[in-house]
Amino acid sequence: MKTEVTASDSSSRNPPLLLLLMALGWLVAGGLLGLVASIQLHSPRFLDGCPLLTYGRVGALAETAFVYGWLANAGLALALWVLGRLAGEPLRAQNWALAGAVFWNVGVAAALVGVATGDATGFALLGLPGYVHLILFFSYSAVAVSGLLAWSGRLRQVSYASHWYAAGALFLFPWILSIAHVMLFSAPVHGVVQSIVAGWYAQCAWTLWLAPLALAVAYYVIPRATGRVLASYEFATLGFWCLIFVGGLTGGRHLLGGPVPAWIPSVAVVSSALLLFHTFVVLLNLRGGFSGAGTAVRFIAFGIAAYVLGAVVDAATCFHAVAAHTQFTFFDEAQRQLALYGAASTIFFGGIYFAVPRMTGKAWLSGGLVRAHLFLSVAGILLLAGSLAGAAAVQGRDLANSAVAFPEIVRHTRPWLVAATAAQAALLLGNISFFVNFVGTACRIMNVSEPAVFDPPRAMEAPAP
Amino acid sequence: MNDETRTPPRPVSIVAVAAIFALLSLFWVLAVEVYVPHRAPAPQNEAPENLPKELAWKATPATRRAYLAELRERQANQAQSYGWVDKAAGVVRLPVGRAMELVARDYGARKQ
Numbered sequence: 001m002k003t004e005v006t007a008s009d010s011s012s013r014n015p016p017l018l019l020l021l022m023a024l025g026w027l028v029a030g031g032l033l034g035l036v037a038s039i040q041l042h043s044p045r046f047l048d049g050c051p052l053l054t055y056g057r058v059g060a061l062a063e064t065a066f067v068y069g070w071l072a073n074a075g076l077a078l079a080l081w082v083l084g085r086l087a088g089e090p091l092r093a094q095n096w097a098l099a100g101a102v103f104w105n106v107g108v109a110a111a112l113v114g115v116a117t118g119d120a121t122g123f124a125l126l127g128l129p130g131y132v133h134l135i136l137f138f139s140y141s142a143v144a145v146s147g148l149l150a151w152s153g154r155l156r157q158v159s160y161a162s163h164w165y166a167a168g169a170l171f172l173f174p175w176i177l178s179i180a181h182v183m184l185f186s187a188p189v190h191g192v193v194q195s196i197v198a199g200w201y202a203q204c205a206w207t208l209w210l211a212p213l214a215l216a217v218a219y220y221v222i223p224r225a226t227g228r229v230l231a232s233y234e235f236a237t238l239g240f241w242c243l244i245f246v247g248g249l250t251g252g253r254h255l256l257g258g259p260v261p262a263w264i265p266s267v268a269v270v271s272s273a274l275l276l277f278h279t280f281v282v283l284l285n286l287r288g289g290f291s292g293a294g295t296a297v298r299f300i301a302f303g304i305a306a307y308v309l310g311a312v313v314d315a316a317t318c319f320h321a322v323a324a325h326t327q328f329t330f331f332d333e334a335q336r337q338l339a340l341y342g343a344a345s346t347i348f349f350g351g352i353y354f355a356v357p358r359m360t361g362k363a364w365l366s367g368g369l370v371r372a373h374l375f376l377s378v379a380g381i382l383l384l385a386g387s388l389a390g391a392a393a394v395q396g397r398d399l400a401n402s403a404v405a406f407p408e409i410v411r412h413t414r415p416w417l418v419a420a421t422a423a424q425a426a427l428l429l430g431n432i433s434f435f436v437n438f439v440g441t442a443c444r445i446m447n448v449s450e451p452a453v454f455d456p457p458r459a460m461e462a463p464a465p
Numbered sequence: 466m467n468d469e470t471r472t473p474p475r476p477v478s479i480v481a482v483a484a485i486f487a488l489l490s491l492f493w494v495l496a497v498e499v500y501v502p503h504r505a506p507a508p509q510n511e512a513p514e515n516l517p518k519e520l521a522w523k524a525t526p527a528t529r530r531a532y533l534a535e536l537r538e539r540q541a542n543q544a545q546s547y548g549w550v551d552k553a554a555g556v557v558r559l560p561v562g563r564a565m566e567l568v569a570r571d572y573g574a575r576k577q
Contacts, residue, residue, distance in 0.1 A: 011474065090474040093482060141489045148485050149477060171489065178493035182500065190507040 006358075011090035012081070013359040015097035015146060017442055019077035020352060022105045024435045026069025031428035033062035038424045042417040052116050060120040060127040061112055067125055067205070068108045068136070071340065074348040075213030076101070076140075079166040080147050081355050082220045086163055087150040100142030107135035123184065123198040125205045130185035137174055137181075144170040161236040161285070166216035168244060169209050176204040176248075192259055200251035206339055207247030207275070211307070214344040217351035218286055218300050225300075225354060226292040232284045239281030246274045253314070254332075256323045269318040279311035295370050299350030302378060306342030310335060325396035330413070334388035341427070342381045349377065349434070356441055365440035369433045376430030384423035391416035 039046045040055040047053040084091040091097065111128035114120075119129040128136075151159075151167045180201040183189050189197055223230050230236070252260070252268030282304065289301040313335060317326050326332075353370065357363055364370055391413040398409040512524040522532035543558060550556040559567075 092474045093477045094474060096477075096482065137493070141486055144489060145477075145482050145485050149481065153475070174489040175492040178490070179496055182493065182496035186497075187501045187504055189504075 006085060008084050008087070008090045009081075009358045010361060012084040012094065015091065015094055015101060015143070016077040016081045016084075016355070017359060018098060019073045019080070019101045019143075020356070020438065021442065022101065023070050023073030023077060023348075024431070024438050026065050026073065026105075026108065027431050028428070028435050030062050030065030030070055031424070031431050033058055033065060035421065035424045035428055037062050038417070038421040042414045042421065057116055057118070057120065060115045063125070064108070064111055064115055064128050066340065067210075068111065068128060069105075071210055071213075071344055071348070072104070072108075072140075073101075074352065075169065075210060075344075076104075076143050076147075078217045078348060078351040078355060079169060079213055080143070080150070081359065082162050082216055083147045083150040083166050086154060086160060086220075088155040089150075089153075091146050092149045092153065093146040096142045097146035100139045100145075103135060103139035104143065107132045107139055110135070121184075124202040126180060126184070126198065126201055130181065133177060133181045133185065137177055140177075141174055144174070160219070161230075161233070161240065162216045162220040164216075164237075164240045165212040165219060168240070169212040169216065172204070172208040172212070172244075176201060176208060195255060195258070196252065196260055196264060199254045200248065202254070203251030204248050207243060207250065210340070210344045211247075212243070214303065214307070214347040215282065218282075218289070218304060218347050221296055221300055221351055221354045222286050222289045222292070225294055225297045226288050228288050230285045231288060232281075235281045236285050239278045239285070242274065242278040242281070246271045246278070250275060250314070253318050256318070256320065256327065272315045272318045276311060276315055279308050283308050295374055296350040296354035298374060299346045299353065299377070302381075303343050303345075303347035303350065306338055306346065306381070310338045310343055313338070325400070326392060329392040329395040329399070330388045330416075331392035331396070334385050334392055337381070337388060338385045342385060346377060346381070349373070352438070356438065360441060360445050362441060362444040365437050365444065369437040373430045373434045373437070376426045376433070380423045380427035380430060383426065384420055387416045387419035387423060391420070 036047065036053065037055060037058040040048075040058065044055070051057075080091060080097060108128075111132040114129035114132065115127060119131075120127045121129065147170050148167060151163055151170075154163075180197060183197045184194060184201075188194065219230070219236070249271035250268050252264040253272055255268075256265045258265070286300075286304050289297050289304060292298075292301065316322055317331070317335070353364070394412045394416065395409060398404040398412055510526055516524055522528050544561050546558070546560060548558045550558050
């Protein structure tokens with residue numbers, strides 16, 4: 001069995017491979033920090049002697065490394081690869097993309113130093129200090145130049161769903177970051193409006209940046225790996241525009257019952273329900289992935305399932321009756337892990353398993369490490385989201401009962417949080433195996449004596465039609 | 466796919482790159498040009514009219530910061546120097562470090 005490797009794969013591989021190398025490095029570093037933060041949640045004395053490693057800082061460090069280190073790098077790498085392939089020619093402006101990749105990671109490292117020294121902002125998904133925003137903005141734009149030139153200069157006039165989502169994410173992140181930066185840092189809004197802007201940014205970072213990047217990968221890989229056309233593809237346009245127009249309006253759902261004008265959470269609740277249409281279209285289009293074989297398809301199918309489940313849970317928690325039990329509990333964290341880890345990360349994992357052999361022209365170094373990563377990731381994500389949801393259920397029940405003292409609530413949630421730590425450890429192990437496998441595979445580019453076009457093992461690829 | 470088959474990418478004009486940067490900076494420019502100049506000042510940052518002289522330090526963030534800096538300097542001096550608090554009643558002020566030594570010595574003497 002021989003898989004297709006296009007001319008643009010090898011000619012355009014340097015920027016995506018550099019971004020992926022950085023992404024996986026941050027994934028392992030973020031996982032380590034996430035594990036420390038998770039242990040500190042149930043054992044607060046752990047590493048309490050070092051101010052740099054107290055929970056407030058480690059939690060912000062883990063989130064920053066995960067979102068801006070892993071997800072952003074991986075999303076950009078795969079977006080470039082998808083846009084380059086769909087363009088039908090090698091990526092242009094690769095030097096811009098390479099420079100952007102280097103400076104983006106310098107910015108992320110500077111942000112982590114800032115957070116570690118106490119400059120974290122406290123805003124969800126925007127914990128990085130304001131002084132690194134400019135470098136992130138320009139470096140992201142430099143990488144985006146290459147992708148947007150591939151999109152606008154494509155040889156075939158037709159455009160696909162992967163195009164829309166990838167190009168959309170490339171445009172939208174600089175826009176939402178610039179608005180959030182001006183309104184929260186350079187000329188900050190006052191009082192409660194800060195919470196509204198911060199909530200808006202956190203939601204947009206997911207719905208208008210990370211989710212489109214993940215969907216671009218899923219829409220590209222699923223039909224190619226399964227060898228089947230996407231079902232009900234004519235609805236894909238509606239799904240895309242629904243996400244673009246409605247996605248940014250759902251941020252106010254985190255402010256239910258808060259001291260904000262009532263119309264803000266109301267609009268968010270209605271938008272969350274409307275967004276279910278987009279989710280339904282995604283499920284309709286990509287359902288073929290659930291019957292596909294191969295590691296890449298399995299990862300992506302799991303990610304799509306988590307994406308759909310996350311959207312349904314988001315909409316359900318907008319109801320006041322549900323929010324009364326879930327607000328101010330670990331449920332927010334469970335939802336975030338389901339979205340960022342369960343949906344976006346697993347789709348990126350699938351995309352990387354599909355793309356790297358085509359970029360390098362070599363099969364993955366170890367099938368065993370691939371299977372270990374798949375097993376540990378799926379088990380870890382299910383355990384992590386499940387245990388945090390369990391902790392939230394216990395916490396919500398106890399918080400509603402005024403007879404239960406705070407130390408009792410902490411004692412009741414402890415077993416669930418220990419399970420979450422076990423899940424973090426499993427995920428970290430899986431990610432280390434992925435990192436090792438990636439580095440080993442990427443290094444095989446140098447070995448010219450190996451056959452150039454790979455023959456993919458059945459465990460990693462669906463057979464071609 | 467080996468290196469001999471690699472195709473060079475088409476060249477890029479600097480105008481195209483500049484146009485993309487301009488497009489991506491659109492909302493930054495809009496926010497700075499439209500939002501910032503028309504931003505309503507926060508009530509706590511506006512100097513109120515007819516403020517009594519003794520409350521003048523509360524007028525603006527700058528006066529509040531200056532007052533706070535002066536207050537902290539005064540407190541730091543007081544915590545590190547000797548002086549009278551109430552000469553008639555015989556109450557004195559002494560550096561915190563010296564006060565700690567005296568308290569520790571007194572407790573030590575009492576234990577013995």
